[in-house]
Amino acid sequence: MADPRRWRRPTxxxxxxxxxxxxxxxxxxxxxxxxxxxxxxxxxxxxERLRCPVCTSVSVAESPSESAGAMQELIxxxxxxxxxxxxxEDYFRARYGDWVVIDPPLTGxxxxxxxxxxxxxxxxxxxxxxxxAGRRDPDPPELVGDDRARVDAALARYRRTATDPEDGV
Numbered sequence: 001m002a003d004p005r006r007w008r009r010p011t012x013x014x015x016x017x018x019x020x021x022x023x024x025x026x027x028x029x030x031x032x033x034x035x036x037x038x039x040x041x042x043x044x045x046x047x048e049r050l051r052c053p054v055c056t057s058v059s060v061a062e063s064p065s066e067s068a069g070a071m072q073e074l075i076x077x078x079x080x081x082x083x084x085x086x087x088x089e090d091y092f093r094a095r096y097g098d099w100v101v102i103d104p105p106l107t108g109x110x111x112x113x114x115x116x117x118x119x120x121x122x123x124x125x126x127x128x129x130x131x132x133a134g135r136r137d138p139d140p141p142e143l144v145g146d147d148r149a150r151v152d153a154a155l156a157r158y159r160r161t162a163t164d165p166e167d168g169v
Contacts, residue, residue: 046075046085050092051100059102 044061050071052063060068060075071092078088092100143151 042085043072043075043079046079046088047072049089049102050075051102053096053100056099 047061048059050060052058052060052065052068054065054067055063060071075088
């Protein structure tokens with residue numbers, strides 16, 4: 001029976017199979033990287049950035065309400081009319097207020113929201129880091145009596161054999 005610790009020499013067939021698998025994986029990566037993704041849909045992008053007035057925690061794109069459908073139609077009409085994204089957002093802000101934008105602008109009343117969110121993130125990171133830093137391993141127990149004598153003897157034997165090349169190690 002062969003020694004299981006000994007490395008087996010790879011056969012030509014196994015090397016060829018590995019090369020074919022690597023080549024196929026590289027081909028898949030190249031094809032996926034060069035294939036263009038779907039064109040960005042401006043209407044969908046705007047609908048995802050605006051909040052539904054009925055379902056206030058959901059974007060216009062996700063809401064099944066009639067108001068969201070009407071807002072989606074307005075977005076499509078304004079895009080067809082040649083308005084920019086900023087003009088369309090401004091239209092809905094004038095009609096519904098700043099809350100209609102899911103990511104509120106960094107001005108006036110919303111500035112406090114951004115500061116509080118940043119402060120909460122900072123406090124959370126501080127708590128996590130302090131807990132991780134506090135998890136250090138405790139010092140190992142001190143050796144006493146016979147245990148200490150055995151460790152000292154083993155250390156002395158090691159030092160003697162490490163410095164004396166004729167000692168048979």
